[in-house]
Amino acid sequence: MRRQRYSLSCRTAILGTVTLAAVVGTADGVAAQSLKDLQIPDTPLVLKAQGSFFIGGEKSEQTQGELGDLGPGGRITVNQMYVRYMVPQGGDGNVPVVMVHGATLTGKSWETTPDGRMGWDEYFVRKGHPVYVPDQVGRGRSGFNQAVFNDVRAGSVPPATLPRFLRFSDEVVWPNFRFGSKPGAPYQDTQFPVAAVDELSKQGVPDVSFGGVPNPNPTLKALSDLASQVNGAVLMGHSQSGPFPLAAALLNPAVAKGLVLVEPGGCPANYTDDQIKTLATLPILVVFGDHRDTPTGIGSRPSWQLSFESCQSLVERLKGAGGQAQMLSPSESGIRGNSHMIMQDKNALQIADLILRWIDERVSKPKAVK
Amino acid sequence: MRRQRYSLSCRTAILGTVTLAAVVGTADGVAAQSLKDLQIPDTPLVLKAQGSFFIGGEKSEQTQGELGDLGPGGRITVNQMYVRYMVPQGGDGNVPVVMVHGATLTGKSWETTPDGRMGWDEYFVRKGHPVYVPDQVGRGRSGFNQAVFNDVRAGSVPPATLPRFLRFSDEVVWPNFRFGSKPGAPYQDTQFPVAAVDELSKQGVPDVSFGGVPNPNPTLKALSDLASQVNGAVLMGHSQSGPFPLAAALLNPAVAKGLVLVEPGGCPANYTDDQIKTLATLPILVVFGDHRDTPTGIGSRPSWQLSFESCQSLVERLKGAGGQAQMLSPSESGIRGNSHMIMQDKNALQIADLILRWIDERVSKPKAVK
Numbered sequence: 001m002r003r004q005r006y007s008l009s010c011r012t013a014i015l016g017t018v019t020l021a022a023v024v025g026t027a028d029g030v031a032a033q034s035l036k037d038l039q040i041p042d043t044p045l046v047l048k049a050q051g052s053f054f055i056g057g058e059k060s061e062q063t064q065g066e067l068g069d070l071g072p073g074g075r076i077t078v079n080q081m082y083v084r085y086m087v088p089q090g091g092d093g094n095v096p097v098v099m100v101h102g103a104t105l106t107g108k109s110w111e112t113t114p115d116g117r118m119g120w121d122e123y124f125v126r127k128g129h130p131v132y133v134p135d136q137v138g139r140g141r142s143g144f145n146q147a148v149f150n151d152v153r154a155g156s157v158p159p160a161t162l163p164r165f166l167r168f169s170d171e172v173v174w175p176n177f178r179f180g181s182k183p184g185a186p187y188q189d190t191q192f193p194v195a196a197v198d199e200l201s202k203q204g205v206p207d208v209s210f211g212g213v214p215n216p217n218p219t220l221k222a223l224s225d226l227a228s229q230v231n232g233a234v235l236m237g238h239s240q241s242g243p244f245p246l247a248a249a250l251l252n253p254a255v256a257k258g259l260v261l262v263e264p265g266g267c268p269a270n271y272t273d274d275q276i277k278t279l280a281t282l283p284i285l286v287v288f289g290d291h292r293d294t295p296t297g298i299g300s301r302p303s304w305q306l307s308f309e310s311c312q313s314l315v316e317r318l319k320g321a322g323g324q325a326q327m328l329s330p331s332e333s334g335i336r337g338n339s340h341m342i343m344q345d346k347n348a349l350q351i352a353d354l355i356l357r358w359i360d361e362r363v364s365k366p367k368a369v370k
Numbered sequence: 371m372r373r374q375r376y377s378l379s380c381r382t383a384i385l386g387t388v389t390l391a392a393v394v395g396t397a398d399g400v401a402a403q404s405l406k407d408l409q410i411p412d413t414p415l416v417l418k419a420q421g422s423f424f425i426g427g428e429k430s431e432q433t434q435g436e437l438g439d440l441g442p443g444g445r446i447t448v449n450q451m452y453v454r455y456m457v458p459q460g461g462d463g464n465v466p467v468v469m470v471h472g473a474t475l476t477g478k479s480w481e482t483t484p485d486g487r488m489g490w491d492e493y494f495v496r497k498g499h500p501v502y503v504p505d506q507v508g509r510g511r512s513g514f515n516q517a518v519f520n521d522v523r524a525g526s527v528p529p530a531t532l533p534r535f536l537r538f539s540d541e542v543v544w545p546n547f548r549f550g551s552k553p554g555a556p557y558q559d560t561q562f563p564v565a566a567v568d569e570l571s572k573q574g575v576p577d578v579s580f581g582g583v584p585n586p587n588p589t590l591k592a593l594s595d596l597a598s599q600v601n602g603a604v605l606m607g608h609s610q611s612g613p614f615p616l617a618a619a620l621l622n623p624a625v626a627k628g629l630v631l632v633e634p635g636g637c638p639a640n641y642t643d644d645q646i647k648t649l650a651t652l653p654i655l656v657v658f659g660d661h662r663d664t665p666t667g668i669g670s671r672p673s674w675q676l677s678f679e680s681c682q683s684l685v686e687r688l689k690g691a692g693g694q695a696q697m698l699s700p701s702e703s704g705i706r707g708n709s710h711m712i713m714q715d716k717n718a719l720q721i722a723d724l725i726l727r728w729i730d731e732r733v734s735k736p737k738a739v740k
Contacts, residue, residue, distance in 0.1 A: 035423050035425070035453075035596075035599040035600070036599065038419065038421060038423060040418065040419045041419065044416050044417055044418055044459040045416075045417040045419075045420060046414045046415070046416050046417075047414055047415040047416075047417065048410065048414055049408065049410045049411065049415075050415060050492065051408060051481055051482030051488070051489065051492070052478055052481040052482050053405050053408060053482060053486070053569075054569065054572040054573075055405070057571075057572045059540075062537075062539070067536070067537050067538070067539055068534040068535055068536035068537060068576075068577070068580070069534060070536055070538075070668060070670070071538065071539065071541075071542040071546070071667055071668040071669075072539070072541065072542065072667070073539065074539025074540055074541035074542060075539055075540045075541065076537050076538075076539055076540065076571065076574060077540075077568065077571040077572045077574065080572040082478065082572075083405075084481075089414040106511045107511070108422055108452065108511050111421055111422040111454075112421030112422050112423060116423070118421070119421065122420065122421070135511070139513075140510055140511045141476045141477070141478050141505070141510050141511060141575065142575075143509075143574060143575030143576060144575075144576060146535035146537060146576035149519060149532065149535050149576075150532075150534055150535055152522060152529050152532065153529055153530065153532040153534060154529075155529055155530070159522050159523055159524075159525055159529055160523065160525070162519065162520075162522065162523040164438040164439060164520055164523060165438055165516035165519050165520055166437070166438035166440055167432075167437050167438060167446050167516060168437070168440075168441065168446075169432070169437055169441065169442070169443065169444025169445055169446055170429075170444060170445045170446065170447075171441075171442065171444035171445065172441040172442065172444060176441070198447065199423075199424065201427075201446065201447040202424040202427045202447045202450040202452075203424075204446055204447065204513060205511065205512075205513030205514075206438075206513060206514060206516035206519075207438070210438070226405075229405040229406065230405070297441060297442070298440055298441040299441075300440070
């Protein structure tokens with residue numbers, strides 16, 4: 001497959017006359033837009049199958065008020081996980097890749113980038129892998145359990161009962177996602193398409209997973225069950241979900257064919273020796289971008305370097321137990337300026353290629369698809 | 371294109387060994403499952419492009435508490451509309467179809483059916499149309515404005531300030547979506563795959579659009595803008611969003627190439643003569659299933675026959691103004707048992723074919739794709 005390129009004739013044919021929204025002035029003078037910026041690949045995407053389904057979920061008996069007061073009380077399903085998938089034609093025997101998003105985000109993270117380039121979801125499919133993209137339990141198309149919000153509204157439980165809904169402000173995103181020290185001041189070498197940062201802002205949804213989902217987080221079991229249902233998968237997490245592949249693998253190591261931790265918020269330091277022994281049997285890759293030693297803008301999290309070092313420690317411990325875990329830090333081999341949203345960076349496909357090569361070498365090489 | 375069929379060899383190859391979740395006993399003895407029930411089409415899906423983007427959205431300045439208390443206050447984007455799209459290879463000149471979901475649901479409504487068959491999204495693509503599937507502002511991947519929930523949590527505004535989150539219980543879904551008079555008692559001729567009703571239950575998400583989104587609903591302008599950006603589209607709504615195509619068309623009639631109202635909650639009776647004159651210039655189709663005269667289980671909405679009749683009145687008024695609006699009620703031509711979730715019914719592709727033929731005849735016939 002050729003890399004996608006900007007193809008004016010295709011875009012015009014598909015999108016016709018576009019309506020320009022207000023043009024946003026940005027650091028490098030490029031307007032951040034949405035539909036008009038979608039880039040069309042040079043070759044078609046040929047899918048054996050695509051669609052969506054759910055993993056898990058349980059029944060919850062709720063009152064009329066808890067259901068929003070339209071009809072009588074009854075049972076609903078909560079804690080299910082939505083999954084969208086694409087299987088390339090000819091690639092159904094290749095190892096699937098599951099891509100899980102981070103805090104305040106949804107599976108959209110892995111789809112078309114904010115500036116309209118191909119997402120990792122499609123790229124990995126074009127490279128031969130079936131790809132499964134969930135929304136974490138507690139947001140997006142997986143939904144959440146709304147009962148407590150309606151209970152507080154009705155006055156039957158106190159307001160302090162509510163879990164918080166988390167969003168990151170644009171002001172926090174710039175330093176925390178390491179685009180630059182503050183809004184509008186990108187690092188000179190940043191790989192994030194900062195002209196489209198307002199499109200990233202639209203990807204944010206209220207995140208109730210810090211207190212508003214059961215403990216342990218149902219997403220972990222759902223990921224393990226998903227890997228099982230597809231007969232083994234590479235589990236890839238990002239940021240908040242960066243360590244999720246480790247937890248899911250411990251639930252059923254046999255179906256965790258490889259773990260890719262992309263910019264994880266941190267790696268656990270408290271695994272038992274037995275857990276380390278289990279994880280040491282699995283191929284594990286930890287990927288971090290650049291500018292890790294800059295302030296995040298969040299007091300409780302001084303820098304991403306601390307996350308990096310916690311993963312380094314885990315990797316060392318796994319190696320000590322005979323494991324094949326490894327760190328991948330492209331900046332150390334001269335690929336500079338990658339951000340926390342590395343799957344959306346301008347060189348995202350270059351980073352994807354590094355991960356794909358690792359999968360080829362450490363998990364299994366996919367049969368080529370056209 | 372051939373109709374999809376259950377292909378064991380394909381499924382086994384793709385899905386490998388499946389892990390059976392608890393088997394749910396159902397009316398006809400078939401187990402409702404998820405991944406293992408996915409049906410693979412006989413022919414690949416060839417896409418010129420696929421991906422996702424956003425329409426609209428505006429900045430909202432929020433406090434630290436309103437953002438969930440992790441970082442300092444700042445600006446976020448709210449009221450944006452997420453859209454996923456697929457463009458068939460060779461079909462980029464054909465009229466696009468926008469499919470909008472109903473209350474307590476997301477764009478998932480139009481994807482793989484609860485029992486694993488092809489959704490209308492893919493079917494319309496295979497029939498040559500670019501397809502755009504949004505999540506309404508206020509849920510799913512479009513998110514909502516969480517500020518008031520965190521304000522109530524902090525005690526700075528009273529609990530009664532909260533908008534309600536709506537969900538439909540399984541007990542309400544059976545009569546209201548017209549699968550049967552009560553759970554487990556399907557109509558003898560029901561077309562809904564009732565063995566998979568628990569999979570439909572998983573499609574429910576908390577719906578804040580009854581009080582928790584701005585008025586007018588930003589989804590209406592976003593639909594109009596989407597139709598404009600793709601240079602004209604057929605707008606299709608369902609249930610709550612059934613009348614949305616009418617409202618979106620009135621914002622910019624030139625880009626509303628056709629309106630399809632699928633099982634709308636009702637049709638407005640208060641249009642001005644000028645509005646009727648505008649709508650009379652557009653091809654409009656209103657689609658309703660069977661068993662409309664049965665109780666819904668919701669006190670304030672006695673039956674769907676009332677919705678049907680409100681649309682009949684509008685259609686008559688439009689015809690009186692020279693319009694070409696029409697009702698489509700398959701039960702009157704012998705296709706019995708269709709439910710409110712007609713796009714998921716067992717004969718969903720038969721119903722789709724009726725709509726596609728109407729598009730061919732009244733809007734424009736798509737160039738065939740392979």
